[in-house]
Amino acid sequence: MxxxxxxxxxxxxxxxxxxxxxxxxxxxxxxxxxxxxxxxxxxxxxxxxxxxxxxxxxxxxxxxxxxxxxxxxxxxxxxxxxxxxxxxxxxxxxxxxxxxxxxxxxxxxxxxxxxxxxxxxxxxxxxxxxxxxxxxxxxxxxxxxxxxxxxxxxxxxxxxxxxxxxxxxxxxPLSEIKSGLGEMIKHGILGSPKHFTDLEKIANPNPTAKRIFPLVRDSMNIKSQVVEQDEREGGARMQLNLGHTFGHAIELLHDFKFSHGIAVAIGTVMAAQYALEHGICNEETVDRIENIFNKFEMDITCDLSEEQIWQAMANDKKVKEGRIRLVLPEKIGKVRVHTV
Ligand SMILES: NC(=O)c1ccc[n+]([C@@H]2O[C@H](COP(=O)([O-])OP(=O)(O)OC[C@H]3O[C@@H](n4cnc5c(N)ncnc54)[C@H](O)[C@@H]3O)[C@@H](O)[C@H]2O)c1
Ligand SMILES: [Zn+2]
The missing domain is CATH 3.40.50.1970 (Rossmann fold)
Structure with missing residues (x-):
């Protein structure tokens, strides 16, 4: 077929x-x-x-x-x-x-x-x-x-x-499915409101291959388009770091006990909350992001303090000249790079 x-x-x-x-x-x-x-x-x-x-x-x-x-x-x-x-x-x-x-x-x-x-x-x-x-x-x-x-x-x-x-x-295994879903949701937030909405529609604690696979194509398409714009990682590919600067800090602090996708999910929620606090996105955007992870039963609770996470981010390899570059959602489908 x-x-x-x-x-x-x-x-x-x-x-x-x-x-x-x-x-x-x-x-x-x-x-x-x-x-x-x-x-x-x-x-x-x-x-x-x-x-x-x-x-x-x-x-x-x-x-x-x-x-x-x-x-x-x-x-x-x-x-x-x-x-x-x-x-x-x-x-x-x-x-x-x-x-x-x-x-x-x-x-x-x-x-x-x-x-x-x-x-x-x-x-x-x-x-x-x-x-x-x-x-x-x-x-x-x-x-x-x-x-x-x-x-x-x-x-x-x-x-x-x-x-x-x-x-x-x-x-x-379901835990690996959820790890991949973390990246798919990221792709929706950074590049396609439709992809995000499609994922919302299939969101449940036990999503099957049959429901997920049709969306794999859209997700691969979003990543491909970013790579096409920026093959060697000078600019546009930065967007793909949404949730990853926070996420990587969480992985380090927890000695990689979290699956990567879950760390990215927590990182994405943190990025959205940060964006809300700084007037970059609205509350509805944060709610939709939190809700989709909850509906997939991806556990986004994290017991680390803000202080610990910022400290770990400051030591991250992606920090340029002592400044932290965060990718933040403006709305579902659009992100911006924000230097702290
Ligand atoms: N090159 C890139 O651009 C890029 C981007 C993201 C991540 N990565 C790398 O990818 C790695 C993470 O990938 P991953 O999550 O696929 O990890 P993985 O390769 O360890 O696979 C996850 C687990 O699933 C098992 N598995 C894989 N396919 C299976 C199947 N069909 N049925 C049953 N079990 C199966 C694997 O044996 C493993 O235990 C990291 O090393 C990361 O650095 C690379
Ligand atoms: Zn990733």
Whole structure:
């Protein structure tokens, strides 16, 4: 069934464009992926959860698959070396392609390995978490963590194609669904009142893949448009930090015990409250933002003091010349950057 049209991302600076294709079933995705790979050699990189909880990898030969442990701890040098070693063992040349099939962790590390293997080979991104679909797979940022912090080592390496498939969402734990919803709601607030309203309509404590997936396309479109305006993160991409300056401080103070999406949700509410206090948005905007998180039963209560959070933000890497740049909502669908 080709019911959902693909999206095209155009990056004018480097004259690159690529497609995001949508499918409902693994069967359909499988056909399209095999067509896209064609006669090229390839290596699929995935994680143990995707391997265990979905059937997608079953039709591929084991020698073409590398399965890594799940979780953020995988986004480190030793696993980059594992991917590169496997590429050498399988004698991949520069015409080969890497295929990332996983959440943001697998997408980021596989994209990074692809960008440095023999000075760079193509990567296909197949995001399997909601967060990776609507956020991490788009925009070409790749990378790993190190002892000095998260995502500090990396490259820009645009994928040759992105595939979003509904069937992956069926095995995704509810907490991961909610993490992705945090970013989707963010996209609505920064770029599209319609997207926000559509999300309000499906908001309930246990949203199904069937209801969410049609909105994934709109969310990916909003992120794509921001990336198109600002491929290398000089200006417009800043908007995507809505909820993230507060959110990152919360993650640090809680030693990453919150899921990223929940931290972003709390951060977004804080940004809205700050905007209200400074006459940047009205009360209705704050109410709608709080309500949507409540309706999805995303717990936005936070026991940290304002003082603690501001202190942590001052130490954040995104602070320029000692000033904090906050992205604040003006209304649903529009944000502005505010320097404190
Ligand atoms: N490159 C970017 O622009 C960008 C943007 C946002 C986030 N990120 C990065 O993405 C990462 C977070 O992504 P994430 O939330 O997807 O984390 P993740 O990759 O750890 O996936 C979350 C969990 O879901 C599991 N999982 C994934 N797909 C599944 C499926 N279909 N069924 C069952 N389980 C499944 C994973 O094994 C993992 O346990 C972070 O490292 C972050 O830095 C990158
Ligand atoms: Zn985020």
């Amino acid at each position: 080709h019911c959902m049209k693909s999206l095209v991302i155009n990056l004018p600076v480097r004259k690159i464009s690529y497609e995001i294709e949508f499918s409902e079933t693994f069967k359909e995705l499988n056909t399209r992926l095999k067509e896209q790979i064609g006669k090229r050699k390839f290596l699929i990189v995935s994680d143990q959860n995707v391997d265990k909880f979905t059937s997608f990898l079953n039709t591929f030969d084991k020698k073409n698959i590398l399965i890594l442990p799940p979780g953020e701890k995988t986004k480190h040098w030793p696993y980059v070396e594992k991917i590169l070693d496997k590429c050498f063992e399988e004698k991949l040349d520069r015409s080969a392609v890497l295929v990332a099939i996983g959440g943001g962790v697998i997408g980021d590390i596989t994209g990074f390995a692809a960008s440095i293997y023999k000075r760079g080979i193509p990567v296909i991104q197949i995001p399997t978490s909601l967060l990776a679909m609507v956020d991490a797979s788009i925009g070409g940022k790749t990378g790993i963590d190190c002892q000095y912090g998260k995502n500090l080592i990396g490259t820009f390496h645009q994928p040759e194609k992105i595939y979003a498939c509904e069937e992956f969402l069926k095995s995704l």
